Amino acid sequence: MKALLEVRDLRVSFGATEVLDGIDFDVYEGEVLAIVGESGSGKSVTALSMMRLLGESAEITSGSLRFSGRDLLELSEDEMRKVRGREIAMIFQEPMSSLNPVYTAGFQVAEVLEEHFGYSRKAALEKARELFEMVGIPAPEERLRSYPHELSGGMRQRVMIAMAMASEPKLLVADEPTTALDVTIQAQILALMKDVRSRFGTSVLFITHDMGVVASIADRMLVMYAGQIVEEGSVESLFESPRHPYTQRLLACAPSIGERKERLSVIEGFAPSPDAYPGGCRFHPRCSEAIERCSAEPPRLVRGVRCWVAEDS
Ligand SMILES: Nc1ncnc2c1ncn2[C@@H]1O[C@H](COP(=O)(O)OP(=O)(O)OP(=O)(O)O)[C@@H](O)[C@H]1O
Ligand SMILES: [Mg+2]
Structure with a gap:
């Protein structure tokens, strides 16, 4: 499959606080890629970075966003405005x-x-x-x-x-476009987005909290935790056999589509704040599988998973 967008080592800070810590992923032509993860994990900052709409207080401190052969981070504001008008479009929750x-x-x-x-x-x-x-x-x-x-x-x-x-964009970035809608309307909007994708071959980057929505619309998914990607893979393989303990919990507590359960509150402990991310694996204080190494050494994303335990098994 051909990559339409290649994100490499994307790092974003607000002042001294780094909220994205080296994000790497591709969006392939014609696919729906979902980004999931708890509130504050960096999903919207990732999406807004693609559009270069982060605002003055944010700084992209490193990385590249190759889109159709160009690095979006190197375009002038004028060129970027053209990209936003004709090649990448974004829709929001509200x-x-x-x-x-x-x-x-x-x-x-x-x-x-x-x-x-x-x-x-x-x-x-x-x-x-x-x-x-x-x-x-x-x-x-x-x-x-x-x-x-x-x-x-x-x-x-x-x-x-x-x-x-x-504008018949090549890429549609949708940040929780159905979250504010009631269940029936939500289903209609999802059907519409699938229709748009099959009609125009548009790639879609779809951000959601809702695993039911992921199952219904996405081909692949990225799981974010505390400013990092902790797991990635096809929706089929991650739903079937999630490897990261965080993904496992996320799926275990997923309400079915549209259900108004308090979102992801079933995972014990608090989501850490970016100015105080734990050392080692950022998930280790909440993880029931953690071993000694997890608090000592940060794992890297290896073959789709960022976890010392999953990597060894
Ligand atoms: N304008 C801003 N100024 C300072 N910090 C910000 C700003 N926007 C986002 N952040 C911080 O960046 C981190 C990532 O935020 P982001 O909005 O990407 O989370 P999210 O995964 O989209 O969460 P949600 O599911 O609630 O939409 C959070 O810690 C958030 O507080
Ligand atoms: Mg968000």
Whole structure:
């Protein structure tokens, strides 16, 4: 399989605090790659790094993000804006925060087409109507003229997906796009994302807490813990035989799709804070399998797993 995006040794700090500690992964062409892990493990920071949307207080201290042969970290702000408009699109958990409340939904989708693809206003609105239809927005003609606050959460998320697909991006980054939605709508949005992937061959980087969602949409998954990848592999193999004790626990306490269980609270102990990550393996204080070596020496990611115990077995 061909890699569309190659992330190598990505390190991100906020001030003196390092929150991503050398992230390495590939996104292959046409695949859905899920990133899972507890709150604060670095999923969103990873996604925002790809878009170079981390904000002023963050610093990418090392690494490379090779996308279609270029390192995104070396592009000028202008070049990066083009990449965001036409090659990588992102959708968020709360679409209200990325839709502009003062413009109609149709205008905002049309604007992408005008700005990045030179459509006339008329052609852009026509294309926007087609996109609304494609993402299953009923009465698309009228919805073009709706303002974001006039739409339900599910409809706003569809508008976001339409806007993201307007540019036919090679990569769609979705940060918990269904978490705020109720179960039925969630299932519809997942079905829509699968449809988008098969229709355009778009690669998707999908961030979620929900293992049910992973099972339903992803081909491969990365498990993050405390700013590191602790395990990676195909969804099939990780669900069948997870090797890292953290992945094992994550799967053991996974609610089924959409279930509103308190998320991952079943894993004992607290997620450590980035300014005080434990030495050795960062998971060792919470790990029932830990041996002496685990508190002394940090394990590396070897053949898909970062664990002294799993590596030896
Ligand atoms: N703007 C910021 N300033 C300082 N620290 C930040 C900032 N954004 C994120 N962090 C820290 O970086 C770490 C990773 O955060 P991130 O948002 O990536 O977690 P996450 O895995 O997406 O969690 P969640 O599941 O809650 O969305 C956390 O410790 C967080 O507190
Ligand atoms: Mg997040």
